[in-house]
Amino acid sequence: MKKSHWITLAFIFTIFLISFRQYDQNRVITNKSFGTGEKVEYRVHYGFINAAEAKVEIGRSISTINSRPCFKVNVSGRTVGAFDLISRVRDTWRSYIDTSAIIPLMFEREIQENKYRKDEKVMFNHTKDQAISTVKNETKTYNVPNNIHDIISGYFYLRTMNFERIQEGEVIEIPTFFDGDVYKLRFKYAGRDVIKTKYGKTRVLRLNPLIPDNKFFKGDEPMRLWVSDDTNKIPLKAKVELVIGSLEMDLKSYKGLKKEIVWF
Template sequence: MKKFLIGIGILSVLSTGFIALNAYRRVPNNSFGPGEHIEYRVHYGFLNAAEAIVDVSPTLYKVNDRPCYRVNVDGRTVGAFDLVTRVRDTWRSYIDTSAILPQKFYTNLQENSYRKEENITFNHEANTVKAEERTEKDVFNVPDNVHDLISGYYFLRTIDFNKISSGQVIEVPAFYDDTVYNMKVRYRGKDVVKTKQGKINVIKLNPVLPPGNAMFKQEESIRIFVSDDTNKVPVKVEVDLWIGSMVMDLKRNEGLKQPLKFY
């Protein structure tokens, strides 16, 4: 009997350790997958200002012993804007396929004379983040299920907005530029917007901006219109600046879970 109790104790300890090592959450995802390709065009008034391409690699990558989507976001200025403010930015996130959490995050920013290149590694078991080029002293403590800028957006795409009340704020912890903060997005219900491809049913979202921001007019100066379907991809984004406004329109897409339904 004593040996039996000791055996049960050992199994309990081992199983507890096993659970701790495999404590990743599981997030159902029917909204995106490998091979998704989306292109956007940004207008400032009547001028073409920039272009952005969002790509989910057709193949999966293993990072930190976890299968991951590799998502690239490339942004660049065009036309007259490129002569005044030259931007060539790349962000890359390796997103855990089952937990929808980042394992690595890469940035390469080229904005006029400004340059920044950095690789960030996430350790979700220890709740830490570290830049690969730095020393061990530069390890940051982060909350559970912390995101980078890209993975936070992809996590929002997995949310069932039919179960959320209009006006409700969704908060997602995120880490960027050595800082932990809460990405806050307010759900504003559903609507129909007109695009160059036609009208489409959308979900309305407002990223909640901190007060006193030098660029934006008010707390909810950014309005994101997301397709009200399985994909939940932005089809239009409107931004109110202190001087003028910007609009980002969907230009082209392929590899979505289902075709977008314009009418």
Template sequence: MKKVIAALSLSALLASGFSALDSYRRVPNNSFGPGEHIEYRVHYSFLNAAEATVEVSPTVYKVNDRPCYRVNVYGRTVGAFDLVTRIRDTWRSYIDTTAIVPQKFYLNIQEGNHRKEANVTFDHQNNLVRSEEEATKDIIKVPDNVQDVISGYFYLRTIDFNKLSVGQTLEVPAFFDKELYNMRVRYRGKDVVKTKFGRINVIKLNPVMPPNKLFKGEESIRIWVSDDTNKVPVKVEVDLMVGAMEMDLRHYSGLKQNLRFFK
């Protein structure tokens, strides 16, 4: 009898242990994976202003004992803009492959004379983030499944927008620059846009912007993503207080499925 009780106790202990280890949510993801590489060209009026690259490493990394996609986002000015304000930015997120939440975030900003570097580690078991920036270290309480600015975008790619009504707004908790905020995105239905590769069916999204001195209104950013399982942004328009910017798809490879363009 003692052996039976001991065996049952051990089973219960192991079960509770595995339950604790597996307390992360599970998000179905057919939209992206290792090896994805996307390049964009940014225009300001009729001028080429910048280039941006979003790439998912072909290698899966282990961070906080969890398998993660490593996503790098690079931004750089080109042409005349590079002479006026030289930008070389690197953003990096290690995104949990199962829960699609960040385990670690890194930022290196080089914009003119401005420099900034930050490291953020996420503790989702205890709902904490540890932020290291310059000489300061902070521990901040956060809500469940909090995102960084990169992982939040990849999480939105897993959403089935066919289940939303036009005008419906999604809210995702996010952490950036030592602050918590709600990442809000409004679904605006479907459309067709023209690209350098041809025309493509798209989903229209509006990130809802809070009042600020840079963007013109809460719907000043318009994003068109491919209406397929990839949900890759193919075009972005931004209304600024002074002028407007447009970002177009320049090159892509390693997608989950081929983008379907037509004439």
């Protein structure tokens, strides 16, 4: 994988964690965690230097893909300040998630990283366990494992999960389709904690993505994520340990949540 892709994934992984179940168009996942109109913004910084901004938005209205109602989720990221001069990033990721089954039906990405450009659309056929990717005018069909996700949709399913049923230290392995490949992503639930943000203190769940050895990251568990310990389960803080230092992500603003976060 290209270095630029690893750096992009580092940002995405700090924001999005993934889970899965058997696909069934008739199933209904109880969802009290998110809905249309939600918007969350983050600031990514390297020490005291602002490095990037990220935004996660759910469309104000329901979209339709293959006659199924879907949440349209947009994720955008951009470098700022000095980082924008060194490595300019303007990325947009989009997932259309079945409102009942909480599984992706379509995924899109528009990548601008310095001179690198890539636009891709992926259609998911869960009945046949296929991902159909179109880049420019070339379409390829990939066989994928059952319960495949894109890197956005699984996080939204995760938000519906009951962490009372998950043991501290438990590792979840997730098959995910990205850039023409299937990755077995592994995540560890590291228990509960309390953190301080610009809005005050609040209770959180600690989640650590586990990644293969890589020369860009430092330590055995270089990525850490703190998610609100409530029905929302939105990321409030993240940290990525790099060989050359660490990147941190903090909550900048939010609105449209299903339930107000309890600060103290």
